[in-house]
Amino acid sequence: MKLLRILLFPFAVLYGFITSIRNFLFDKGILKSTSFDIPVIAVGNLSVGGTGKTPQIEYLIRLLSDKYKIATLSRGYKRKSEGFVLADATSNAEILGDEPFQFYQKFPNVQVAVDANRTNGITQLLSQKIKPQIILLDDAYQHRKVKAGFYILLTSYDDLYADDFMLPTGNLRESRSGASRAKIVIVTKCPKNLSDEKQSEIWKKLKLSSSQQLYFTFIDYDDAIYGKDEKIAVNEIRNESKLLLAGIAKPTPFFDYLKNENDECLTFPDHHHFSEKDLEMIQNKAQNKKIITTEKDYVRLKDSKLISQLYYLPIKSTFINNKQNFDATILEYLDKCLITLES
The missing domain is CATH 3.40.50.300 (P-loop containing nucleotide triphosphate hydrolases)
Known part of the structure; x- marks a missing residue:
């Protein structure tokens, strides 16, 4: 991928020229x-x-x-x-x-x-x-x-x-x-x-x-996770085996905040729309374990079949x-x- 980006350098120069002209026209x-x-x-x-x-x-x-x-x-x-x-x-x-x-x-x-x-x-x-x-x-x-x-x-x-x-x-x-x-x-x-x-x-x-x-x-992480009708302190579930799920651009800090050696981490593309096949795969991997996701992913998943075991971790700047x-x-x-x- 890095080599491909280098090979595409002429297109980057062209794209930069086009956006600069556009900005100049707006500025003037x-x-x-x-x-x-x-x-x-x-x-x-x-x-x-x-x-x-x-x-x-x-x-x-x-x-x-x-x-x-x-x-x-x-x-x-x-x-x-x-x-x-x-x-x-x-x-x-x-x-x-x-x-x-x-x-x-x-x-x-x-x-x-x-x-x-x-x-x-x-x-x-x-x-x-x-x-x-x-x-x-x-x-x-x-x-x-x-x-x-x-x-x-x-x-x-x-x-x-x-x-x-x-x-x-x-x-x-x-x-x-x-x-x-x-x-x-x-x-x-x-x-x-x-x-x-x-x-x-x-x-x-x-x-x-x-x-x-x-x-x-x-990024300041909350000290609790939230489900449909439940709030649990992060310290209570940190060592528990769980499934961590993220469909955001840079999920590593989210995983690092929660995971232990027994956890499984699932990554999806940013803004991913979860299909029925995705939900079945997630459910099969999670079994009866808690599924903890980001707040952004939770709003896409909260009406799905996962809701009984689904939690999210809020963040703030x-x-x-x-x-x-x-x-x-x-x-x-x-x-x-x-x-x-x-x-």
Whole structure:
């Protein structure tokens, strides 16, 4: 695979040239970007693969939802519906996609919508009887047809965009210069004990401007797993024989947090839709053991035949330091926007 990526280098150069031209046309206003009268915060990344967008969106929801009316807008990756869909009691993971459905399940007071056309999605949200005050755009960093008021760029500690290259040789969707659109850059999935020296080294490597802010977060795992009607402490099941199941981009930390030498780990592609054959195979391997999966996978599996032995492990994004500065920056941006709208 590595050799193939090297051989595809000319296509990576071509792809980089095309995306750079596209960005230039948007930057100069030749291609149209639509702005909206309400605050729009876009969270995304330069690369393909898991950088922790879902826990970061959830962090923002927790930060803001007590004070503002929030809506999230996602593409709804691999959903079986089309166009604009606003989540309601009839929604499921097939209609919304797994991550938006997870938002809907966890945050009932937040409007959750999906639309590949983000401009249309925002327009539709603003036409609802109850209008949001703030829209969080999930995975929309390259969606230049909408001009967000505030961009948050995520990059994984073990896969920094500064060390990467354009697709298909690397994993970048656009060149590293695209990071300049971000007000905030967050290095995600860091070690909890990341030193100040290492943080400074990464700052220099990313070559951010003086107006950009850099933060570091780690994935914080819950101390309990959750089933349909049950909560069990992780310490109680850590040494128990179990089946660990993940259909996410980078499952190794999830497995490492829970597994012991007697556990079996099953990996599926990111956003995998589990077939009846998959469910039978999982059930046969698990026998009567507990099946523990990620929260994102659980929303796709909770209505399946596995539910009686199925549990999930919640995660959240936690700042290593300067959390108060991050919160204050977001709240200050929103307060200024809303004051301007009211005046």
